Amino acid sequence: MDYKKLGSRIREERLKLNLTQEILAEDINISVSYIGQIERGERSLSLDTLFKLAHRLGVTIDYLLQDSLKTSKENSINQFANLINNRSQKQIQMALDMIKVLFSHLDNKD
Template structure:
């Protein structure tokens, strides 16, 4: 299990919502110290805590565990959706344009 990467991803999502560790801990009924330890990858978390976290942060379990779970096409699309969730339409269009440009470049390299 990639606890450090999981913790970093949790921290990023918490900060996107402008939540402090204290506020998040309060919302899911755990200690602030425990949230900090999870975010630093120092502690594992129970399934119950994992579910509380993803529900509170509005993310998916596979997004959070992407470094430990093998993704298929459907999961990959869900992950892409997660990356742009909460972005405005202009930012989403920019991501799409960048993806098109990158894929075009990869196609050129293959030719």
């Protein structure tokens, strides 16, 4: 886990909401020094704290962690599978068609 990248993402989202470290820390019941250490990547955080941060910042945990996690082809396939879960066949086909167009465009740029 890359705590510097996670902290940077948390800081970025906090600033988008015009929140100070003090307000964010108070809202999720942690100390100001701890939120500063998290944002600088100096401290790890519990799942509970990560959940509270994501909820307060209005983002998902996977969004906060996306820069910290190494992606693999299998992980990407699982993400695609989750995106199409509970979608109609028509919606799935539309998404596939869009991906085909995107890849065709990317292939033409190389």
